[in-house]
Amino acid sequence: MLGDGLYTAVTFINQHTPWLVPTVVGALTPLLVMVGMHVSLLPLATLSITRFGSETIMGPGMLASNIAQAGAAAAIAFREKQARGRQIALSASVTALSGITEPALYGVTLKYKRALTCVMVSGGLAGLFAGLTGLVRYSFGSPGIFTLPVFIGNNPANFRNALFTVAIAFGLTFVSTYLFAIVEKKTPVDTNEPAIKCQNLKSVVTGKLIPLKDVNDDVFASGSLGHGVAIAPEDDLIVAPVDAVVTMTYPTGHAIGLTTATGQEILIHVGINTVKMNGRGFKTLVKADQHVTAGEPLIQIDLNLIEQESFDPTVMVLLLNTPADRINIQKKVTVTTDDHLLIVTQAVSEA
Template sequence: MNKYEEIAKQVVEHVGGISNVEALTNCMTRLRFTLKDLNKADVKKLEAVKGVQGVVNKNGQFQVVIGSDVSHVCDEIKKMGSFSDTIQTKTEHVSVINRVLGAITAIFQPVIPAICGAGMLKAVLALLTALSWVSTESQTYVLLNMFADAAFYFLPIYLAFSSAKYFKCNPYIAAVLGAILIHPTFSGLVAAAEPVTYFGIPVKLVSYGSSVVPPILIVWLQSYVEKFANKVSPNAVKVFLAPLIEFFILCPICLIVIGPLGSVVGDVLYVVFDFLNNQARWVIPVLMGAFCPLFVMTGMHYSFMPVQLAQYATLGYGTLLGPGMLASNISQAGACFAVALRTKNKELRSTAISAGTTALFGITEPALYGVTMRLKTPLWCVMVSGGIAGLWGGLVNMRTYASATAGITALPVYITDDMMNVVNAVICIIIALVCSFVLTLIFGMGRKNKADKNFEEAKQAESANSQSNSVNTYSSIYSPLNGKLVKLENVNDDVFSKKVMGSGIAIFPESGKVCAPFDGKVNTVFPTKHAIGLTSDEGIELIIHVGLDTVELNGEGFVQHVQDNQEVKKGDLLLEVDLDFIQKKGYDITTPIIVTNSSSYIDVIETDKTQIKIGEECIKVFK
């Protein structure tokens, strides 16, 4: 087993098992889960897993911070089961604002790699042009510029597709709605600037290339119209009639109502950006530089992306994220390097050097969770330094011209005709690095290296959690029947013998009493009484299926003694079965006992006995 498999298995176990995972995806450093039941996740045990930097539960998203290896861990988890990759925001007890922010984050998350990649391509092109290696008059420049612009110009299509997955409607219809906004014919009408009407209704001519708000709003509306269209369309013609209804309703609304509404939002944002740039240009970089670590902790930094893209669309450059995040990220690096210099703990030194180097390139979670937040005072040093460096960026009006991860490799996105913009970015990096390094050196470690003591205490706490997790490494399931044990692979039913439903054992019963195999709860007694589903207090999900094909008896020969959702103790009577009656009817009474969430555990081992009695251990489930 490689290290990624080990991390993956432990993470899955501590989020409540495979059966508790509704959706899973990853960003650059985090596993992002939608869990069916957040209460099943054990944060302390997750944080004790070697390889986990931290845990964040925000807006219904359960985030496990891994670092740069996150994609490998995510791949290993996806091998364990089939999950949706669309992360939903759980709305119970979540404010409207947090729901909106959660939705924005979920919609933009899949699109960000394309935007960042295209942004870096623009940065490379700017660098090639600045060095006079590529002429702006050449076809090479035209093609490279086209490659980079495609991700931004066709953004309405990508966002529509991503929004459809979030709002659970047809993503291909959504993509068509996004494409309508930027269709060449409509773009031509906009360029011609002549009045356009639809059945006499005026259509506002707006250029929607790179737009953000309209595609999200139109797909949100689509999610309701689609339900209506599917409901009123007869099954025989639903395949074409439902989409026809959607297009007939949504297309005009898209261009007449929602599109112009989005443009109004853009106009308002332009006024706000223009005011800030002219009257208080230092405010945003200072706030972002100082509070970026808090945004990263909660995953809120992705929520700013729509506004940043709107700023690019209205002004042609960005000041919202780039300068402030550059100041903050480099400050994380400076603090880590100071910790590495002062600490006497070899493990902390190694962690700090690695995390600081990663932070230089814009990935700060290892620094945040592994060093600065863990040691506390260095985090305050980072926030002060980020604010100071952000102030410089604001005063000199630092601007980015494409989206990129805010680190030293992002310097090309500051390239413009005014090369002082790049010089100012370099100065910002130096201010952040030096200021954070010095402040952490002076204040961050405390007298007599108090930070080392904090680190040791944190490690001891994690070790204690880890040790407590290693106790009782398996749970027991006790026999619900008296009888002869049968290997599951020898059961005369492929669903059980091939372990389609999970691992377990079977019993050929010698008496008709079926008792509770552990302390837990009855999930369901099947209407035909031939099978019963239970969940143990430790989370084991079990089905006791009395006989094969006995569902056909419609309850004859079975007496039910418990109800759905009833709490039971080991040994409580669940069912009474007339075994002679069932056999006379020609049915096999072999009773499979299946752990249906087997994939949530390392292994399920049956006893090697041949005969067993009620209450004797028959299965061990290893955590």
């Protein structure tokens, strides 16, 4: 229903003020990606290329947004004090430049609300430039620096405008994020215990262990988002692996972010491409900033519905700011929520 509404709204804007479409798409793409609604624009873009040989619905605006994500991640890499945090942000920036924004969105900018705001505002302004200059895309490809040739056509100025769009998006976002999106320390869980040098994380769900490199998603399998493990779930309840604070929830309910007392940032992501389910089959049971204890329910899922709609239900448990050599994955075939899943052998607060 929401996708149909977006389709109708963009169609209306495109018919009356077409220059405004890249502005709207440039600003809202991060939110659309989070809820899987960006795919609703694909039929319009396909129809436009089929009929006119070019399109302005997706390409120009998403180019602005993707490059803006890269700019924000690069700025955070410069501001980040922890070596692992810098590495993650820099890697996310590079992948965003190539048109893959999930590592930047989920691993970097969503952690800092002001950074996400900078991405949306700068993406919208770069999209406005693209719209006012009539930037069009002649064929498909994930918008990024490596697919810039899709903007080459009969009008020589079109490619030049694409380059200006990239420069505006990256430059504005980098500067605004560097100046205003200060890297903040996460609020730790209240505790009187001494500093922990070894942290045990229990399994978030009962199921079969899968090496992260074998997950059917290149972003997760590459480790660019973070290191950890995957589980083929056999239960409908996702629970907290450790005492922590809920730092991120998602409108679609398919993922959740936690931060422990020692500063470990954990992302629990349920399923591959399940964001496209738009929240069906997912119910978040906690709120942002809520303190949770190990074993406390976080997300209720409908495993049967996920499988019926042909989505992979694999659950990924990622440590976003912990090097792989500090993570010991338990060597088991199957686990329950009572079993230890990961052991972090050293505090992650070191620079």
